Structure formats: structure tokens, C-alpha cells
Amino acid sequence: MGGDPKLSYNKPIPNQGNHTKPFWEGAKNGQLMLPRCVDCNRVHWYPRHICPNCHSTNLEWIEGSGEGSIHTYAVQHMAFGPWAEEVPFVTAYIDLKEGDRMLTVLRGVDATKPEDIQVGAAVKVEFEQANDDTFIPYWRVVEE
Amino acid sequence: MPGQLFKAAAIAGAAEANEIGFLENPVTALELHIQAIKNVCDQTGIPIAKIEGVFSTGWSTELCEHLGITPKYIDTTAVGGCSFEMHVHHALAAIHSGIIDVALISHGENGHSRRKIGGGGSGNYGAGAGALSPAAEMSMAYGLGGAPSNYSHAMVRHMHRYGTTSEDYAHIAKVTRDWATLNPRAAMYSKEKHPFGGPITVQGVQESRMISWPLTILHCCMVTDHGGAVLVVSPKVAAGLNNKPVWIAGAGESMSHGNMLEMGDFTATSARHSAQTAYTMAGMGPSDMEMAMIYDSFTITVAITAEMLGLTPPGEGHTLWKDGHAAPGGKFPVNTNGGGLSFNHSGMYGMPLLVEAYRQLSQTAEDGVHGDKGKQTDARTCVVNGTGGSLSTTGTLVLMADD
Ligand SMILES: [Zn+2]
Numbered sequence: 001m002g003g004d005p006k007l008s009y010n011k012p013i014p015n016q017g018n019h020t021k022p023f024w025e026g027a028k029n030g031q032l033m034l035p036r037c038v039d040c041n042r043v044h045w046y047p048r049h050i051c052p053n054c055h056s057t058n059l060e061w062i063e064g065s066g067e068g069s070i071h072t073y074a075v076q077h078m079a080f081g082p083w084a085e086e087v088p089f090v091t092a093y094i095d096l097k098e099g100d101r102m103l104t105v106l107r108g109v110d111a112t113k114p115e116d117i118q119v120g121a122a123v124k125v126e127f128e129q130a131n132d133d134t135f136i137p138y139w140r141v142v143e144e
Numbered sequence: 145m146p147g148q149l150f151k152a153a154a155i156a157g158a159a160e161a162n163e164i165g166f167l168e169n170p171v172t173a174l175e176l177h178i179q180a181i182k183n184v185c186d187q188t189g190i191p192i193a194k195i196e197g198v199f200s201t202g203w204s205t206e207l208c209e210h211l212g213i214t215p216k217y218i219d220t221t222a223v224g225g226c227s228f229e230m231h232v233h234h235a236l237a238a239i240h241s242g243i244i245d246v247a248l249i250s251h252g253e254n255g256h257s258r259r260k261i262g263g264g265g266s267g268n269y270g271a272g273a274g275a276l277s278p279a280a281e282m283s284m285a286y287g288l289g290g291a292p293s294n295y296s297h298a299m300v301r302h303m304h305r306y307g308t309t310s311e312d313y314a315h316i317a318k319v320t321r322d323w324a325t326l327n328p329r330a331a332m333y334s335k336e337k338h339p340f341g342g343p344i345t346v347q348g349v350q351e352s353r354m355i356s357w358p359l360t361i362l363h364c365c366m367v368t369d370h371g372g373a374v375l376v377v378s379p380k381v382a383a384g385l386n387n388k389p390v391w392i393a394g395a396g397e398s399m400s401h402g403n404m405l406e407m408g409d410f411t412a413t414s415a416r417h418s419a420q421t422a423y424t425m426a427g428m429g430p431s432d433m434e435m436a437m438i439y440d441s442f443t444i445t446v447a448i449t450a451e452m453l454g455l456t457p458p459g460e461g462h463t464l465w466k467d468g469h470a471a472p473g474g475k476f477p478v479n480t481n482g483g484g485l486s487f488n489h490s491g492m493y494g495m496p497l498l499v500e501a502y503r504q505l506s507q508t509a510e511d512g513v514h515g516d517k518g519k520q521t522d523a524r525t526c527v528v529n530g531t532g533g534s535l536s537t538t539g540t541l542v543l544m545a546d547d
Contacts (some may be wrong), residue, residue: 014281046282046405054487072304073297075357088357089288093297093405102507103405105286114357116276117302136285 009130010082016133022061027135032064032125034098054114061111066125068094068139071101077113090110094123094139107140117141145391146427151229152240153247154382154389155232155543158502159183161252164488165331170257176371177207177252184248184373189386195375196244199231200251200493207250211427217244223399224532225439228494229539233395235376241336245378251359251495253373279403291441292364292536294404296356300443301410303358306459310358313443314349315466317362317485320440323474324482326519328512331368332486363443365484365493372495374502388506393428393525394542396421404534411459415452415529418540423454426542430454433542434523435476435504437497439531440483449529450478453540477521480504481514494530496538501526505545 002081016024016095026033031063031124036043050057073092076083090112093140107126109117127135161179163171177200185192197217198204204218215385217238221227228249235247254261288294302308321344332341351360382389398414398421401407423429430453431451438453440446447461455476456463464470470478479485481500484493510520529540 007489008311011287013286014284015276017276017278020278046278046403068381072297072301074293074300074359075354075355076289076293078289079293080289083289086287089287091288091293091297093410101405103283103286103288107444119301120380130285132382 007129009128011130012081013130013134019049023047024064024134026061027127027137030127032137033061034064034096035059036062038106043096043098043100045059045096045102065097067097068102068123068125070106070119070121070123071095071115072119073106073117075111090114090117092139097140102137102139104137104139107138108143109141147425149236149240149425150393150427151379151391151544153236153376153378154391155498155502156375156377156382156385156386156389157184157188157375158499159187159328159372160499164370165368166256167369169435170261171223171254171336171369172257172261173252173254174206174210175252176254177203177250177373178210180252180371180373181211181250182205183409184375187387188375189245190377190381191377194246195248197235197238197247199235199247201227203252204248210365217247220399223537225441225492225494226397226530226532226537227492227540228498229314229395229528229530230397232374232376232392232498232541233397233539234391236395236424239376239378245381247376248373249495249498250373251492253382253490253492254369255367255490256369263341277297279405281406283403291534292356292359295442295444296359297404297529298407298448298535299358299442301446302448302459305411308459308462310363311346311350312462312466313447314346314361316440316443316446316462317349318344319465319468319471320479320483321486323519324486326472326516327482327487327514328516330487331366332482345447356359359442359444360470365489366442366486368488368490370488370490370496372499373374374495374498383429385432388546390502390505391544391546393544394422394426395540396425397433397537397539398539401536402533407535411448413448413452413531413535413538415449415531415538418538419453419527419529422540422542428525428542430527432525433527435480436478437480437501437528438478439497439529440479440485441489441493441531443485443537445531446479446483449531449533449537453527477523480519480521482507492532494532497528497530501528501543505543509540
């Protein structure tokens, strides 16, 4: 993972697994790819080797809508490594429109006013380039 | 009616390492283990050589070698802080099946000293697939670090669902500190013992340093040194002890997830299931419990768990503290040692729960060393619940005083 000098991304960058490649490939094109079970038709997150709902191994990838809502959130005032420079920042678990849940650092919110953030608020995904191979999804609160 | 394993084994004794807390002279986890083992064997009169089963979070080989014993039952279950309640469950089954008569459950963790001397704190806890797990792959980018940064999300969801406030939970920290001021071995016993020790107020909890909103530092447990050991024995062995046994009436364990990404309901834990198993085995229910020892890694942990154990309706766990029932002198004492919040929490807190439950039910909780006047309750039954990981894993025990 060579750092591109043009990129300033300094946060931890995930190591990509073999079975998660379609997700990271989609992310390069701004697509939120999600694993779905062909047999029970349910989307799950994170990507599995087996469907956690019906235990089928007949899995496929679909392009998600990139829409969701805040399930819950918190404001981090203590963090480690490069994230320590960003405190306070808001983390959130996002309910995906297609089902199941993702973790994110939430954008478009004021970390100094946590009471103003609403559980259930609509969010949309965006991707930030971290290096040549990795575009990391972040979720942003949709302006009403 | 109780199940087959009801009182199939007893806790013969429970002891701690010689010194615990924020130790000035660094100790290793192994030292903490060995001191506690020596102390519990002296207490019960059961020689170390008679130990037949060894239960610990990944330490069993090293402990047996160090003690020079060759057990016939080895268990290294390490699924976070509740592992020790599960060890009791496993020991109960091993004893009931006739494989062993004497089981050692041991804990040693130098959560504080590790900062100076490093190493060997938590016994392989949570290694799993590590960096190669897809859950870690999809979580590691987002700046979460340590337990508080995760648990705060559960508190916010609970607040959203039930209309609770962070101040509601602050009562838990305040009341638990009140218990610690009755326990000379508690890290936060007094101002003399620790600059931040002694009584605190709800307002003080709310105004302390923010760690992960809405959790201030006083909503969070400490990181200290602790060693503890209990012996679980067959009824036959329990009949010949130096001291009073405490009976295992029920036991259960469960889990709902590992990574918080997979926590379906942020306001519930698998304690609902592990408690049901334990109550069924005991032939008892929440209304039969006279006190509780509940893992309090954070105020939200113990509030949710009280609900899961059936001690309050959903959404009202915090009222046990806010209404004073859980406090010293209250009708339903909880965390009478001062809890992970104010007594001691080395990283995995399941052992101190067992030790204090033993002391309360054997009427040794107010001996001047482990308790001042007012700490001993008259409880004859106690529900004990450990929670591990990110509200992930639970072990529940129903314990009863000797007749
Ligand atoms: Zn399926």
C-alpha cells in the first residue's frame, strides 16, 4: 500500500480480504456494494463466507442505494493515533436502506452539539480516497 | 422446581491477591494469580495439591506448571470479563458429571502495572481472527478506540428508546461510590487512598471529563491491578471446609455478538438468556433475589443488565440506583464492593463479582479488611452477572447462602 503523495489521508486504512474485494472495487467507482444471499434474499453486513440468516453459501453482490439512517451515535473525545487530532468527532451506526448496519464517522454534524443529532436522521454515503486501492465509505447527514 | 444441577457444587471460598488496586510497585499478572490461589487454599483448608481442575482465561498451562500440579480438567475460556462466571458454570458441570471434586478458578491481571512493566495482562482475551476478520476490516477505519467509545452508542440508543438521560445513569456511579467508601480495599475508598476517592455527587459525575459522549470518565470503570481465586467443590468436599460454602443454585451463559457492528438491539444483552437458564436451574426468579453483583464496566452496562435480569421492567434499570434501592441500607443492594466503577477493574471484572458475592452470602463482607460497618447485607440469595466484550457475552449465576 504505497502512499500517494497527492493524497493527505492519514487515518488507518483497512487491509482488504479476499472475499471483500467486490466491495472495495465498487467503492473506487462510488458504488456501495453489499453482499446479499441468493436463497433468502437478505442483505448482510459485514461480508460473510456464509449467510448469517439462512446459512446458504449462495451469495452475490448488489449495488446498494447508499441511503440509510442513524441507528445510534456517540461523540468521541478520546481517540488514538491520527484520530486523536480530530476529537471531538461523531461516530455512528447506520441502518442501511437494504437492511443491516454499518459503522461510520458521521459527516455534516456538529460534534460540539450532540443533542442536535437525531437518531433516525437520513444519511447518504460518500467515499474518500485513502490510497490507490482504497476508497473509504463515510456517511453524511442529508440536509433537509 | 429446581433443575438437575441445582446445588450440585458450592463455592468453597474466595480470596484476592495480597495487594490490589493502583499498585505503586508494579506486579505481574502471574504474581496476582499465585497470591490469590495461595490465599483461597489457606482460607478453605484445601491444599493446592488437591486441585483437580483449573479454569482461567488462557492461563491454565502456566498456572499448573507454576504450581507443580497435573490437573485432569483444563478450561481456558476467554470471552471477556464474564469468563469467570462461565468458568463456574463449567466447573459445576464437571463436578456434577463426577470428573472432578475440586476446581480452581483463577484471575490475575495487571491492568495498571502493565503500563510500567508491560505484558501478560489479559490472557489471550479476544484474539480471534484479529486483523484478518472482516468485522475488523469494516470497522478499523473509524477511530473507535477502547471500550468506552463503543459503549456510548448503547447509552444513546437506550436514551432514544426509553427517554432516559445520562444523569439517570450518573446515579449509578454515585451510589456505587457510596459502597466503595465502605470498602477499605476499594481503590476509591477515600481521599487519603486516592486523590479522586471518597464520596461523589451526581453533578460531579456529569461534570467530570468527557470521554465518549454521553460517557464522562466517572461513568467508566477504572483500570487497576487485581488477582482473585475461588474454589468450586462437590457437596462432599464442601462438608469438610474451614469456612462456610456458598451454593451454586443456577448457572447459564450466552452471547449475542462479538463486534458491536453485529449487536442487533443496542438496549439488550444476552443476559436475558443466560439469566433465564440460571433462574430455571435454580427454580427461582428475579423476585427471589435479595441482592445482585452486576458487571459495571460502565453505568449503562449495569443499567441494561438489571433490565435483562428481570430486576426492573425494560427501560427502568437505572431506577434501582436513582430510587436508592441499590444503595447501602437499601432494600436491594447491588455491587456492594464498590463495583468496577470504584472498587477495582483490571480489564476483566468477572472475578471480583464472585469474590464479593461469596463474602456477602458467607457473612464475611464486613471484616474490617474487606468492609467497614454497614457493608454486610442480610441477603441469602444473589444473582451474579458478568458481561464481556462489547456487551457481547454474558454469564449468570444464582448463588445461595449455606443453610
Ligand atoms: Zn440467506
